[in-house]
Amino acid sequence: MSDYKAFRVELKDKIAHVVINRPEKLNAMNADFWTEIVDIFRWVDDTDEVRVVVLSGAGKHFSSGIDLTMLANAGQYGTDVGRNAEMQRRQILKLQGSFNAVDNCRKPVLAAIQGYCLGGGIDLITACDMRYATVDAKLSIREIDMGLAADVGTLQRLPRIIGDGLARELAYTGRDISGEEARSIGLVNRTFADQAALLAGVFAIAGEIASKSxxxxxxxxxxxxxxxxxxxxxxxxxxxxxxxxxxxxxxxxxxxxxxxxxxxxxxxx
CATH class of the missing domain: 1.10.12.10 (Lyase 2-enoyl-coa Hydratase, Chain  A, domain 2)
Structure with a gap:
């Protein structure tokens, strides 16, 4: 695999394991993350040996969302309002493209979620085919508390997964839900007792998919x-x-x- 700064990628038994690899930063999504994920999923699509993807986070957490340094610098492109808005729109569309690469992948993508899955983490997992979590995982649409509307996929994909009313409640309040509540509302397919059981269970499902035509x-x-x-x-x-x-x-x-x-x-x- 190529060397990545924000990810670790492994291929074994037809399963690509894509790991967000910034555990010291709670797997926050920095500039490297947004560009590398596009390259990784292009490789997944182009590599016949890859039949299914498991997406996880290194350490105790899946992802705490977008790196706050990136968020703090958002919109600072110049003094002209029109030009600033045009640049900001282009940047948002570029970030959307990073998760579209996951959504548009021809191979199934399974998300394994433990610890925090906040903000951009929700955008990412809703672009996956299926989601699995530990019972004590903490999931939240945090953008409302940062003074903005989620803009890279959550508001477009989440209602199709859990229904309009629940999606609105979570988006408007920004409240935390556990892995078990996420399972009860259909956001995740299944929960596991801990991270080891989570990865074992998700890889078992991925292996079954990989064995099919x-x-x-x-x-x-x-x-x-x-x-x-x-x-x-x-x-x-x-x-x-x-x-x-x-x-x-x-x-x-x-x-x-x-x-x-x-x-x-x-x-x-």
Whole structure:
């Protein structure tokens, strides 16, 4: 793997483990974070050996959100109001692009959350396919307490995950929720007793996904993503066209042969 300043990346058994690696700063998202995450997920997309991603944070916390140094300097581009606003808009769109890289990844991304997951941490996990947490994790949309509206994905993605009313409550109040409450409202799929159990559990799920046909997994993800913004009949039309090509893959024959012989299938990357 390339050397990163804000991340550690490992690839084993078809699973890419992407670790936010600034534990001494509570994994706050500094300038390196925002540029490196784009490069990492471009590599994930381009590397056939990678079939699934586990995203976690080093140390006691997943992420405390955007680095306060970056936030303090936000908007200081000049004295002209119009030019300052234009530069600020471009910067926000650039940051949005960093998490769009996660959302648009063709491979499933599983977030493993322990300790703090605050502010930008929520933006990040809502761009993932699934989320898992320790029971005592602390999650919060903190932007409201910083005097701004969350602007890199939470307000757009969270209502689709937990519903509009709950998303508004958390965004308006900025209150903390535990991992267990996050599970009860559907923000995380499952909770675990501690960080070791969390990683073991998430890697077990990732391993199960990695054992499936990569063609089938990517097609399934594409169809689910497509249905966020389309009607049922649109989705049915799209999957018919998609599978007209994908059903010609050798993976279908491999899967059927393994099923009939009651053996574990082995799929090509």
């Amino acid at each position: 990569p063609i089938a997994v990517r097609g399934t993800k594409r169809m689910l993503d497509y249905m966020r913004d389309h009607r049922i009949d649109d989705g049915l039309e799209y999957v018919a066209t998609w599978n007209a090509a994908m059903l010609q893959s050798a993976d279908l024959r491999v899967a059927m042969a393994a099923f009939m012989s009651k053996q574990k299938p082995e799929f090509a990357d």
